[in-house]
Amino acid sequence: MTTNERSGFFLSGAGLVWRRQRVLWWAFIINLVLAGYAARGLTARVGPVLDHSLASARLLVHSFHFAALLGLEDLPGHYLQMGPTHFYFSVIFFFFMLLATGGILESYWRDATLSTAEFFQSGGTYFWRFFRMVLFFVIALIPVGLIAWGLDAAADKIGDASVSPYVWAWIEGAMILLVCVLLMMIRLWFDMAEVIAVAESEVRSRRCLRRACTLLRRNFGTLFWLYFRVTLVAWVVVLAGLHVWVQHLHHDSILPAFILGQLIILLCMGARFWQRASETLWYRDHLARDVNHA
């Protein structure tokens, strides 16, 4: 495969996300609404404390004193304490995305805007397959966790024995890099399995995973580079966004900060959808080439 072709999937993936942006907007809005609900408990608690206080404007709006934030927790009401409800909203979003992934991939595979009914029908069709895949995914993460734990312990031991503090830092840095690569590889593997499940209506999760594994082994460079480039874009967006937020937005700028924060989230979600779209396009092309060869 030529560089041009590779760039093609990268860019056409972005084009596909742009064309079928409705799913992205829906996912973004639901994420925002659920996160907003999760935050509502906190704002409902701190509102009566802050809304009529001159200190809140002085310490939290015109500037931001970490001590004032901690002070809220030290008060008898423990206003910053998070309850399990915070996590419930994240779990709801997790299941929503598990349901939506089938619809998203169907939309990308067909390159068509699905009606709501079609979208959720696809989601329902693939839900249990993808749920099983999540379980396999978690199992696949265990060795990565063990590797990370082992390398971390080794870094601590070697670093502890070394006079230079940089030895530990280099080993930890290499470990983090390795773990990130492994995580991306595993995610890519499961992404491709999900694409295969949708593209070929394959009902057996394990067969999808086996085929995705073979596919990834044979086309690792191309697929990983495709996935990695989008990841890189996402991180650049996050870092640039946070830089603007922290360095250039005034403390009082609450609405602009909200908009910027949401833009960062939207672009990050967009990048994840972009990975899915690029992988789907690549697989369609791969199947077409297989047919031509045959």
Next chain:
Amino acid sequence: MLRNVCTSILTIFSALLFAAAPLPAQTAPAHGANNSSSAASHPPLSERVVAYQIDAKLDAANHTIAASESLTYHNLTGQPQQTFPFHLYLNAFQPQSTFMTEVRLNGTRGSNPGSSWDPKHEGSITVSQFEVDGQGDLTDRMKFIQPDDHNRNDHTVFEVTLPKPIAPNAFVTFRMTFVDQLPEVLERTGYKRDFVMVGQWFPKVGVWWKGSWNCHQFHATTEFFADFGTFDVKLTVPQNEVTGAGGKLVSSVDNPDGTKTVTYHSEDVHDFSWTASPHFTDVEDSWTGSAGEVKIHLLMSPGHMASTPRYLHALKGTLKYFDESYGPYPYGRITVVDPPHGGLEAGGMEYPTLITAGTTWWMPKGLLAPEVVVAHEFGHQYWYGMVATNEFEDAWLDEGINSYSEVKVMSLLYGADTSVMKFPYGTFGEAELQRSSYLAVPDTDPITRFAWQFADSNAYGAVTYGKTATVLLSLEKMIGEDTLRRALHTYFMRYRFTHPTGTDFEKTIEEVSGQDLHSYFDQAISGTAILDYEVLDVDADRLNWYEKKSQFSPDSPGQMYHNSVLIHRKGDFIFPVDVQVKFSNGETVLEHWDGRDRWIRYTYDKMAKVVSAEIDPQHQVLLDSDLFNDSRTVKSDTHATRKLGNLWTFANEWLNQILAWLT
């Protein structure tokens, strides 16, 4: 060599002349406690009770120190003394010691409650021989005692009863041979790889104080207490070691066996610590104050050189502040030890003319931890080093006053709001740090509690450091910042090189300020009451409320309002406060309330509506536990709530995304 001859002469002299008890007052050793050594260039600054001569050899491979010690004690107690207690601090690092038992139960600065025992942390000090000039070998008379908790497994204090008492004003010389086993660095002392930080490492005599011996066991939350005197210490270490110590370097001689012997002398101090590492970079600098030049040695560990200018800036700034505010720094030298990575347990500690700092290779510019540590530990040269209060019983007098001084220095050097963290998004100031620390455990213990008797190590830290600093910052509101500075100056100049008490401190502040502050001190220092004032209500009502509203426009000229502000003393702590009331026409009224009643209502009939009321409008009463209820506006302003809500929403969205990545 000269020292050995002199001490031998003294021994013979004592044996011949003073065989009968008690020893007469005129007995003066050649290197007696009141004799300044040849290195001394000025009259004694302190009443020198002790003169230590130690000859120690470091076994770097095994982390042991073999040493002999000669201690000449000047009996200034005013009465004959026959029983002498000694500290053996290194014996705290044993699993059944009081120290470790307390660490296990309550945690301490480097360990959490319930932490498991690591044999690497075992340390000890074994005295193999104990002789007293003129009284013979008394090794058999050494007896471990446990004055605080009767834990028989605690060997951090021993006492010896001499066959013959020592007369008032007489001298007695103790000679000991001992071996230290250093722990892997824990609670200030020990080794990390080939770095050693050697503190509290030799048998140290207790202090005769308030009419009895004061020689407490070593506890998880206590520090130290000792008499002033002189130290002549010879250290034999491998030649590749770079050494630093709390004394002036007198000589360094290479020995044929690959070791070198470095000799240090120190006077008018009450402790001696030292450090060695082959990897130190010795950065030299100097600063000149009212007592002359102060030579600075920074012993920097590998990877930490980027922190050198930060340490120096903080150190020189602190030297300047203390010199100008409290009094001169007379020692002419200060050594700052930067522990290597993994050895931070040795960091953040004070010894006379030597302090340990702490940094990392990745320390961000906006996090001023190295500066805070240096400012704090140097401050101890005054509050502990020279004003040598009892750290076992009055920890607040050194740690607390020093934390207050740290706030003043750091605020001056780095800004009141940015002296701990200065990041683009948010900040953290030193005063806030102390206040936050206090509010974490505000009411379990009074400040005056003995250090080992606090509810736990968190309460000790919160109250001793955080509350004392916050109490003194709030005191500025009552007597003025400059008056408090002058009071501390007087306290320092009056009590340097002595062992003052809390009463001495309080009386000095009252004397300088000319105010009776006992009510404040009783509540803040001896009590546990919480200070919390709140604006309970602000309200404006039309004076002619009984007339129909439609007949008037609410803001029509001439409309009179009955304004009411209700202030509530929510906590039990009584403190006089100012209340600032603002009106819609821009008018401001400042009220003063003594706070004695539980509440007070201010009313105003004006052609303007009350807009807001604020207690302590200068924001000086940091003891107030809730700054948000100190003010109340009529109009709601949701900016802060929305800002926090925005941050929370953003954080939750990230959490959602991370979970969604699994699908």
